Amino acid sequence: MSSIIKFYTDISLVLRIIIGIVLGAAIASMSGDWGTSISFLGGLFVSALKAVAPILIFILVISSLANQKSGQSSNMGGILLLYAFGTLSAATIAVLLSFAFPAQLDLVAGDLSRAAPQGISEVLSTLLFKIVDNPINALLTGNYVGMLAWAIGLGVLLRGANENTKFFLQDISNSVTGLVQFVIQLAPIGIMGLVAGTVASTGFSALGTYAHLLGLLVGTMLLVALVVNPLIVFVKTRKNPYPLVFTALQGSGITAFFTRSSAANIPVNMQLCKKLELDEDTYSVSIPLGATINMAGAAITITVMTLAAVHTLGINVDLPTALLLCVIASVGACGSSGVAGGSLLLIPLACSLFNIPNDVAMQVVGVGFIIGVIQDSAETALNSSTDVVFTAAVSRNAN
Incomplete structure (x- = not known):
C-alpha cells in the first residue's frame, strides 16, 4: 500500500488533475449513469475543502500574528491596494468589451429561490455585520470576514503570551496544515x-444559445488574467510577470475552475503560497481576505450581464453611467459570497442603475444560472489565482 501511495504522490499534482479531468469526461461520455454515480466523489472533495478551510484560517492567522516578530511588516497595505485596483480594472475592461461586442439575451425565468440585495448599502451593511459575527457562528457558516476579524484580534493580543503558548499554536497550525495537504x-x-x-447532467448542449455571451465573459476574464494582471504585476515588480501568473493559474486556477468556490480553494492557495516560499504572516491573512473581497471575475460577470440586459432592452448608456457601473460592480463584487453563483445575485443591484425592473433583472440572473457551469468556473479560476498573483507580487517586491 505504501508503494502505491508513493507512486501516486510522486506524480505531479497537475498531471494527476489532468488525468482526472480526462477520466471524468470519458466515464460520463460512455455512460451518463456512471458519471452520475461517481459525481459524489466531487461533492466529498469540495465538502472536505470547505470543512478544513475555516479552522485552517482561524488557527493559521492566530499563530502567524502571535509569533510575528516586533517591527515585522505583513505587506497587507500593498496587497489590498492591488486587490482594489485589479477588481476595478477588470470591471472597466468588461465595460469596454461589452460596448465593443454587445451581447443580447433571450430572457427566461430560472430557479431564483434566493433573494438579491436591494442596494449597495445592503451589501456594505452585510459586510460590516459579518465582521462582528459570533466567532463560533463564523466558523460554522464559513464567514471568513468574521473569522479574520476574530483571528487578527486574538493573534495580536497573544503576542504577549509566553513562548510555550506560541509553540503550542505553531504545532496546532502545522497539524492543520498537514490535514490540508492530505x-x-x-x-x-x-x-x-x-x-x-457536470458532463452527465448538462452535456453542455444548453450553452449553445448563449455562445456569444459566454465568449464575451470568458474572453474578458482571459484578457484580465493574461494581460491586465501581468501588467499590474510588472508595474509593481519590474520583472517578467508570466512565470508567476502561469504558476498561479496552474496551481490555483485549475482546482478553482472545478470546485467553483473561492472559499473551498483557500487551502489550495495556502499550499501554493507555501510552495512559492512566501511569508506566512502575509499569505495567512491575504489569501482568505482575497477570497472575500478580491473578485475581479465577479466584477466582470456583474458588468457584462448587466450591459447585456441594457443592450437587450435598447437602453442608451453615457460615459458617466458606465464609469459608475464599474464602481458599483467592483464594490458589489466584494460583497458576493465565495460560493458557486455568488456573483449572480448582485446583477439586480447593478441593473437598478439603469432603472431595469427587478423581475427583468432576476430573469438575467436566471440566464446566469444556465451558463453558470462555464461562467462561474472561469470566474472562480480568475478570482482565486489572482489572490496568489497579487500576494506574491507584493511579498517578493518587499524582499
Whole structure:
C-alpha cells in the first residue's frame, strides 16, 4: 500500500488533475449513469475543502500574528491596494468589451429561490455585520470576514503570551496544515467526480444559445488574467510577470475552475503560497481576505450581464453611467459570497442603475444560472489565482 501511495504522490499534482479531468469526461461520455454515480466523489472533495478551510484560517492567522516578530511588516497595505485596483480594472475592461461586442439575451425565468440585495448599502451593511459575527457562528457558516476579524484580534493580543503558548499554536497550525495537504492530494479524484457529474447532467448542449455571451465573459476574464494582471504585476515588480501568473493559474486556477468556490480553494492557495516560499504572516491573512473581497471575475460577470440586459432592452448608456457601473460592480463584487453563483445575485443591484425592473433583472440572473457551469468556473479560476498573483507580487517586491 505504501508503494502505491508513493507512486501516486510522486506524480505531479497537475498531471494527476489532468488525468482526472480526462477520466471524468470519458466515464460520463460512455455512460451518463456512471458519471452520475461517481459525481459524489466531487461533492466529498469540495465538502472536505470547505470543512478544513475555516479552522485552517482561524488557527493559521492566530499563530502567524502571535509569533510575528516586533517591527515585522505583513505587506497587507500593498496587497489590498492591488486587490482594489485589479477588481476595478477588470470591471472597466468588461465595460469596454461589452460596448465593443454587445451581447443580447433571450430572457427566461430560472430557479431564483434566493433573494438579491436591494442596494449597495445592503451589501456594505452585510459586510460590516459579518465582521462582528459570533466567532463560533463564523466558523460554522464559513464567514471568513468574521473569522479574520476574530483571528487578527486574538493573534495580536497573544503576542504577549509566553513562548510555550506560541509553540503550542505553531504545532496546532502545522497539524492543520498537514490535514490540508492530505485533502489536496485527493484533488484529482475529486475533480474526476466533478467533471463526470457536470458532463452527465448538462452535456453542455444548453450553452449553445448563449455562445456569444459566454465568449464575451470568458474572453474578458482571459484578457484580465493574461494581460491586465501581468501588467499590474510588472508595474509593481519590474520583472517578467508570466512565470508567476502561469504558476498561479496552474496551481490555483485549475482546482478553482472545478470546485467553483473561492472559499473551498483557500487551502489550495495556502499550499501554493507555501510552495512559492512566501511569508506566512502575509499569505495567512491575504489569501482568505482575497477570497472575500478580491473578485475581479465577479466584477466582470456583474458588468457584462448587466450591459447585456441594457443592450437587450435598447437602453442608451453615457460615459458617466458606465464609469459608475464599474464602481458599483467592483464594490458589489466584494460583497458576493465565495460560493458557486455568488456573483449572480448582485446583477439586480447593478441593473437598478439603469432603472431595469427587478423581475427583468432576476430573469438575467436566471440566464446566469444556465451558463453558470462555464461562467462561474472561469470566474472562480480568475478570482482565486489572482489572490496568489497579487500576494506574491507584493511579498517578493518587499524582499
